Amino acid sequence: MNILRRGRLKNIREDVAKYTTSLEFDKEIFEADILCDIAHVIMLYEQGIIKKEHAKKIIDGLREIYKKGMENLNLDPSLDDIHMVIESELINMLGEDVAGRLHTGRSRNDQVATDLRLALRERILEILELLVDMLKDILELAKEHKETITVGYTHLQHAQPTTYAHHLLSYFSSLERDIQRLLDCYKRINISPLGSGALATTGFNISRERTKKLLGFDALIENSMDAVSTRDFILETLSNLSILGTNLSKICEELVLFSTYEFNTLEIDDAFCSTSSIMPQKKNPDVAEIARAKLSKLNGNLISALTILKALPNTYNRDLQEISPILWDSINIVRDTIKMVNGMLKTIKVNKDRMLELANANYSTATELADTLVRELDIPFRKAHGIVGEAVRKSLEKKRDLEEVVVEVLEKYNLKIDKEKIKKALNPYENVKMRKVIGGPSPEEVEKRIKIFSERVNNYDDIIKNKLEKINEVKNNLINFNIE
Missing domain, CATH: 1.10.275.10 (Fumarase/aspartase (N-terminal domain))
Incomplete structure (x- = not known):
């Protein structure tokens, strides 16, 4: 029947x-x-x-x-x-x-809206746990490379010297915002629609406050029509996951790029690579490449959900059913990919010699040379910029060392500076040591950030654990509830 x-x-x-x-x-x-x-x-x-x-x-x-x-x-x-x-x-x-x-006193409309929130809040906390673990691992790796000199890029061209620890902390910084976004989103997930009925509540004397408490929700949705129809908490989740996916994809792209023969600064562990069916020498970064592709689906899922919802009238429409598989697909992609990306980072081999070689090449210290001229000669930065730019051009044209050429260019402008100061300005490690501004690459500043970041990530860990404990307590109480 x-x-x-x-x-x-x-x-x-x-x-x-x-x-x-x-x-x-x-x-x-x-x-x-x-x-x-x-x-x-x-x-x-x-x-x-x-x-x-x-x-x-x-x-x-x-x-x-x-x-x-x-x-x-x-x-x-x-x-x-x-x-x-x-x-x-x-x-x-x-x-x-x-x-x-x-x-x-209930409808499937408020029932499914409640179920989705109950299930989603737990999956969000699972993702947050994985992110916290990843951030802890990034900090441990950064501790090892506070003085590992490398080059930073803009436009994928040599820009300025930095350290690999500083580079790793850029990953931490972006992923920390993903944690903050998901924790904030959790507030709007963990509110109860139960008791709203099909759209107009019920004539029975139910207690929405009681079911809210029993299920561990933090608040009620106070309009029954909105309660059964809204899926904005899913849109917010999908949007946050899409942003997280973009940050993860950038890490994957850099792992692919920097592990090439041309860069050769990193080597991905064999466990995350494959070889060619025809070319026996190949070591292909397959996991990072597949992750990039999988993460792109997050953007498509967000657009699909937005499109389903954009023209729906209040209140419940069966179209809403089609958002659920989109949500769980994005959740599963993110959960699995965090594990893969963290696994690659934890086992990465760092080629310190190659990093230093690149930092010493292609005029990456030119900015500090210009800054040194400003400090030592009390000239405007724009003039110093022009002098160093001219020296770089002549160095390239004449295939001569910049340290020698810059002295000649300075003489042209009746300027003179101690050669030792020029030499220091062109030293990548000295460049990095000087950059002690908050968020900078100096080993001293990086060490400060690692300590501060560690405290913050431990705080996130406590927040997440407290929320999970509350959910587990709710489950245990309900499954074992006895009516006396």
Whole structure:
């Protein structure tokens, strides 16, 4: 018997049922749906809406279904979704006179909106845990390379000397903002729509505050029409994941680039590479390349969700169902890719000699030379910029060392400076040591940032653990709840 269609509608065509069902991806909200059901039943009993014996039997039945798992249920696509599958299973177990009371004062509209939030908040915290672990690993790697001199690039051309630790901390800095965005997004995920009904709440004397507390939500959505229709929390999540994916993709791109023979500053561990079927010498950065491609799907998923939602009227429309698989796809891509990218970074081999060679090449210290002229000769920076630019041009044209050419150019302008100061200005390590401004590459400043960043990441770790503990407590309380 199809408890959903037996009244108003005739039997559904098999192909239509398969086309419209959400059961394929409802596995993501199976546990959440059971928790939501139990909280709702507890509230119905406490409000005197259903009898004690009915509430006890329903909760015991839900526990049994939870233990059996979704894979052991009758996943009949004509039942539409996991909500109706669970209710149908409960009716088969307890009879309709008992189990049929479960859905009192509730709609699938507020039920699925609640389930999505329950499941998503946990998946967000899982991603946050992975990000925190990654940031800790980046800091450990940075500690090893505070004095590993390399060159920084703008326009992918040699720019100025820096250290590999400074470069690594740029990854930390961007990923930390991803953590902050997701933690902030969590506030708008963890609010309860339960009790909003189909769109206009219910005439039963339910307590939305009670189910909010039982499920560990921080607040209520205070308009029932908005509560069942909004998926902006999913849009915000997808947007944040897309930004995170962009940051991860940049890391992957640099791993690919810097591990080439031409750069040769990094070597990716064999575990994350493949070889060619025809060229036996090849070591291809396949994991980084696949990650770049997978992460691009995050942008497509965000656009798909935005497009689905852009022209929907209030309140619930079945179109909303199609956003769920998009959400879980993005969640899974990000979760798996963080593990891969962190794995590559943790096992990277750093070619310090090649990094230093590049830092010494192609005039990367020219900026500090100009700055030195400003300090020592009290001339405007723009004039110093012109002098050094002219010296670089002549050095290239005459294939002579810049240290010699700059003295000749200075003489042309009746300027003179101690050669030792020129030599110091052209030394990459001296360049780096001088840059002690907050956020700069000097070993001293990098060490300060590592200490400060470590404190912050430990704080994020505590926040995330506290939220997970609260969720686990909610689960434990609901699954083991006994009506006295």
